Amino acid sequence: MLRVSILLCLLSPTLFCYGASNQSEEWWRDTFIYQIYPRSFKDSNGDGIGDLNGITSKLEHLADIGVSALWISPIYKSPMVDFGYDIANFTDIDPVFGNFTDFAKLVAKAKTLGVKVLLDFVPNHSSDKHPWFLKSIQKIKPYDEYYIWKDAKMLNGTRRPPNNWLSIFQGSAWQWNDQRKQYYLHQFAVGQPDLNYRNPALCEEMKNVLRFWLRLGLDGFRIDTIPNLVEDNRFLDEPRLPNTGLPDTDPNTLQHIYTVDQNETYDVLKTWREVLDETKGTKKLFLTEAYTDLQHLVKFYKYGSNIPFNFMFMGDLNNRSSTVDFKRAMDKYLNAIPPGETPNWVVGNHDQNRISWRFGVRRSDWLSMIAAVLPGVGVIYNGDEIGMENRPLSYAETVDPAGCNAGPNRYTLYSRDPARTPFQWDNTTSAGFSTSNKTWLPVNSNYKTLNLQAQKRVLNSHYNIFKKLVQLKKNPIVKEGSTEIIIVQSVLGVVRRLPGRNPIVLLLSLNIGNTVTDVSAWMNIPDRMTVYAADAGSGITPGSSVNLTRFNIPGSASIIFV
Ligand code: GLC
Numbered sequence: 001m002l003r004v005s006i007l008l009c010l011l012s013p014t015l016f017c018y019g020a021s022n023q024s025e026e027w028w029r030d031t032f033i034y035q036i037y038p039r040s041f042k043d044s045n046g047d048g049i050g051d052l053n054g055i056t057s058k059l060e061h062l063a064d065i066g067v068s069a070l071w072i073s074p075i076y077k078s079p080m081v082d083f084g085y086d087i088a089n090f091t092d093i094d095p096v097f098g099n100f101t102d103f104a105k106l107v108a109k110a111k112t113l114g115v116k117v118l119l120d121f122v123p124n125h126s127s128d129k130h131p132w133f134l135k136s137i138q139k140i141k142p143y144d145e146y147y148i149w150k151d152a153k154m155l156n157g158t159r160r161p162p163n164n165w166l167s168i169f170q171g172s173a174w175q176w177n178d179q180r181k182q183y184y185l186h187q188f189a190v191g192q193p194d195l196n197y198r199n200p201a202l203c204e205e206m207k208n209v210l211r212f213w214l215r216l217g218l219d220g221f222r223i224d225t226i227p228n229l230v231e232d233n234r235f236l237d238e239p240r241l242p243n244t245g246l247p248d249t250d251p252n253t254l255q256h257i258y259t260v261d262q263n264e265t266y267d268v269l270k271t272w273r274e275v276l277d278e279t280k281g282t283k284k285l286f287l288t289e290a291y292t293d294l295q296h297l298v299k300f301y302k303y304g305s306n307i308p309f310n311f312m313f314m315g316d317l318n319n320r321s322s323t324v325d326f327k328r329a330m331d332k333y334l335n336a337i338p339p340g341e342t343p344n345w346v347v348g349n350h351d352q353n354r355i356s357w358r359f360g361v362r363r364s365d366w367l368s369m370i371a372a373v374l375p376g377v378g379v380i381y382n383g384d385e386i387g388m389e390n391r392p393l394s395y396a397e398t399v400d401p402a403g404c405n406a407g408p409n410r411y412t413l414y415s416r417d418p419a420r421t422p423f424q425w426d427n428t429t430s431a432g433f434s435t436s437n438k439t440w441l442p443v444n445s446n447y448k449t450l451n452l453q454a455q456k457r458v459l460n461s462h463y464n465i466f467k468k469l470v471q472l473k474k475n476p477i478v479k480e481g482s483t484e485i486i487i488v489q490s491v492l493g494v495v496r497r498l499p500g501r502n503p504i505v506l507l508l509s510l511n512i513g514n515t516v517t518d519v520s521a522w523m524n525i526p527d528r529m530t531v532y533a534a535d536a537g538s539g540i541t542p543g544s545s546v547n548l549t550r551f552n553i554p555g556s557a558s559i560i561f562v
Pocket of ligand 1: 082085086122188224225289350351
């Protein structure tokens with residue numbers, strides 16, 4: 001079969017072949033992975049904040065939808081400036097989430113349910129309350145060099161930061177410390193000082209952090225913001241981009257040539273891969289978070305990432321994209337995947353607006369369908385499987401530092417709170433998330449109708465569609481077939497083929513109105529096929545057999561045929 005696929009690849013430049021894998025130990029291949037934002041998943045003790053016991057109580061949901069693994073955003077001890085991404089102890093659990101006994105119960109139950117457990121590894125920075133930082137301020141060895149400290153630049157007798165670098169959360173990336181009489185680098189919040197990977201002792205510490213959690217039975221990690229890990233050590237100003245129209249404090253005014261994607265970052269990743277490979281048992285997984293160009297993205301495979309997140313649905317593509325934009329981005333991406341590696345499709349995460357906000361409510365199932373039909377791994381964010389929507393918040397309600405720092409006029413551009421509201425389990429108090437009426441972020445008022453329990457009762461709900469998509473990933477055609485991305489007028493088509501079998505076909509309409517066309521001729525597929533799944537708004541019934549020689553594709557529809 002593989003030989004035939006290779007032949008097909010050679011025949012047409014639009015074909016992508018995803019090698020039939022003999023890497024059976026790579027359990028994540030052709031599966032969906034599920035991200036849990038722990039503050040918002042399930043609250044077990046009524047304090048309005050989600051916790052580990054809450055997650056454990058809902059693990060059946062993950063087994064039910066059929067995901068292979070859950071990745072939990074940070075649960076470590078934290079002052080919560082960035083809601084857990086500011087870590088005061090890399091090897092302790094914050095009491096708001098629970099303790100090690102709770103964690104052990106979670107891991108044990110997940111194992112019995114056949115769901116792997118991954119944690120977030122946040123290596124770029126710690127909290128400014130981390131004992132290492134407190135000792136670094138006092139220049140106590142070896143901690144004095146654990147962070148990036150620089151002298152001030154004096155201009156006409158005034159103290160200035162060492163260069164023009166800007167924080168991703170707005171304003172200078174340098175903060176003066178009056179005790180040490182130096183500036184420290186923070187590429188995120190002031191409370192998140194950057195760690196110094198040019199210091200060997202720090203590098204060892206972070207490897208030990210990985211070892212600590214691996215001993216507790218983890219199956220891998222998602223590595224946070226890896227491109228920011230190492231900075232150019234000449235500390236030169238970054239070039240200013242012309243005519244952005246943005247305030248000078250906005251990081252998008254600079255071309256980040258010295259603070260991201262440095263060669264040394266990849267070398268550090270390699271050392272972490274070695275740590276994972278030291279560990280016996282199931283093969284360990286690294287997912288890496290990098291909003292970067294394709295060239296830098298695929299380089300992560302070579303240095304030990306199994307899944308360098310593909311964020312095309314969060315950057316290049318949105319509800320203004322054309323079919324050509326989609327086809328070009330997908331082809332380019334698939335063509336860039338090194339032989340034998342796994343592509344991936346990130347549907348949502350805690351840093352991005354909900355899918356319906358990015359692509360429109362009618363298109364809430366689009367991305368999961370793409371992730372299911374195209375080769376490789378799908379990564380979804382809690383709530384994506386029920387089509388949860390953004391809950392807009394006022395500036396006063398905003399708690400995310402990225403939103404708060406942008407100020408009342410610009411916070412909606414940056415705040416991530418609207419996509420972080422509590423999971424909508426049912427139509428009871430606080431959507432079944434908490435027994436308390438007061439939750440850390442407000443529950444979206446649409447929970448009365450948009451919730452998991454209600455969707456279980458509806459045949460063509462997001463939930464039921466998602467379950468079918470997870471099953472589809474196991475189909476040999478999806479696993480091993482060739483891939484073609486075809487434009488059918490303004491409809492985007494994907495065909496997966498294995499010789500001797502009916503293909504699997506995905507249609508996504510970018511049109512508002514109907515498109516009547518001979519899909520069968522355009523895509524070289526059978527005249528009649530069966531609808532495997534279709535978004536509820538399309539009015540198309542799953543299981544029905546349809547004539548594709550003159551098929552009416554409703555506007556915004558997403559349909560899979562088998
Ligand atoms: C990553 C996380 C984000 C966090 C940032 C700093 O981008 O996904 O939530 O704020 O890193 O750790």
